[in-house]
Amino acid sequence: xxxxxxxxxxxxxxxxxxxxxxxxxxxxxxxxxxxxxxxxxxxxxxxxxxxxxxxxxxxxxxxxxxxxxxxxxxxxxxxxxxxxxxxxxxxxxxxxxxxxxxxxxxxxxxxxxxxxxxxxxxxxxxxxxxxxxxxxxxxxxxxxxxxxxxxxxxxxxxxxxxxxxxxxxxxxxxxxxxxxxxxxxxxxxxxxxxxxxxxxxxxxxxxxxxxxxxxxxxxxxxxxxxxxxxxxxxxxxxxxxxxxxxxxxxxxxxxxxxxxxxxxxxxxxxxxxxxxxxxxxxxxxxxxxxxxxxxxxxxxxxxxxxxxxxxxxxxxx
Numbered sequence: 001x002x003x004x005x006x007x008x009x010x011x012x013x014x015x016x017x018x019x020x021x022x023x024x025x026x027x028x029x030x031x032x033x034x035x036x037x038x039x040x041x042x043x044x045x046x047x048x049x050x051x052x053x054x055x056x057x058x059x060x061x062x063x064x065x066x067x068x069x070x071x072x073x074x075x076x077x078x079x080x081x082x083x084x085x086x087x088x089x090x091x092x093x094x095x096x097x098x099x100x101x102x103x104x105x106x107x108x109x110x111x112x113x114x115x116x117x118x119x120x121x122x123x124x125x126x127x128x129x130x131x132x133x134x135x136x137x138x139x140x141x142x143x144x145x146x147x148x149x150x151x152x153x154x155x156x157x158x159x160x161x162x163x164x165x166x167x168x169x170x171x172x173x174x175x176x177x178x179x180x181x182x183x184x185x186x187x188x189x190x191x192x193x194x195x196x197x198x199x200x201x202x203x204x205x206x207x208x209x210x211x212x213x214x215x216x217x218x219x220x221x222x223x224x225x226x227x228x229x230x231x232x233x234x235x236x237x238x239x240x241x242x243x244x245x246x247x248x249x250x251x252x253x254x255x256x257x258x259x260x261x262x263x264x265x266x267x268x269x270x271x272x273x274x275x276x277x278x279x280x281x282x283x284x285x286x287x288x289x290x291x292x293x294x295x296x297x298x299x300x301x302x303x304x305x306x307x308x309x310x311x312x313x314x315x316x317x
Contacts, residue, residue, distance in 0.1 A: 016129030040177025048192035133167030
């Protein structure tokens with residue numbers, strides 16, 4: 001088998017995607033769904049403070065890092081697209097969307113992309129798609145994004161959901177991805193990878209992507225709570241952890257940590273109630289609670305001692 005293949009033999013990344021900017025947070029991101037395995041390895045690119053790019057159809061993946069470099073040099077999204085496509089002999093088979101860190105956006109669809117193919121731009125975003133059931137998919141994505149509430153990631157997901165509801169990829173569904181870049185937003189604040197979730201092969205990729213996004217939101221609020229805990233801001237940490245639990249209400253770890261925070265904040269009743277919930281979900285926390293100094297404010301309460309002495313029977317199997 002040949003190690004290289006001509007462009008005419010590539011499998012097209014037939015898909016619909018959106019790139020967008022959030023002027024309130026500065027977040028930049030991209031989201032995509034396709035009847036294509038692991039679409040997240042090809043289409044979405046984003047860099048904090050610079051921009052976001054989606055490259056698809058007979059995708060040229062150099063458009064991602066190359067386009068971000070041009071944005072960093074001060075080029076506008078349209079100038080970036082012009083520069084990328086002008087030297088690409090296969091440009092009429094490409095599709096690309098670009099947004100910068102000011103919300104300027106542009107989209108390009110080559111004349112040889114398979115129908116329906118096209119794109120739309122709006123305030124702070126661009127959507128594009130090819131081999132779609134019709135133009136209504138792009139229109140629905142715009143409406144879904146503009147009407148959505150929440151963080152940028154929530155709005156990106158809403159755009160995908162709206163596009164799929166309008167018909168989506170005419171070939172069906174397989175994979176989806178969502179990335180959001182935020183300055184120092186990654187693990188440990190070491191990079192800008194605030195959100196990077198992918199569904200590589202699934203019968204309901206957008207639905208699964210939504211489930212993963214809920215988990216990501218929970219993790220993000222948990223990290224915020226831990227930072228506030230280390231700063232001694234216990235009441236604010238409680239607020240953050242309560243938000244985390246809204247996204248993942250069955251997290252035994254977060255119920256336990258919330259019990260700790262309530263204790264530190266002087267909320268004895270709430271501490272005991274949260275600890276009771278944590279122990280029902282995971283009885284193994286009893287041994288940890290016995291030695292945890294965070295519970296010093298409630299340790300002398302008979303109800304605390306009773307909770308730790310109860311038979312360790314979990315409600316989870």
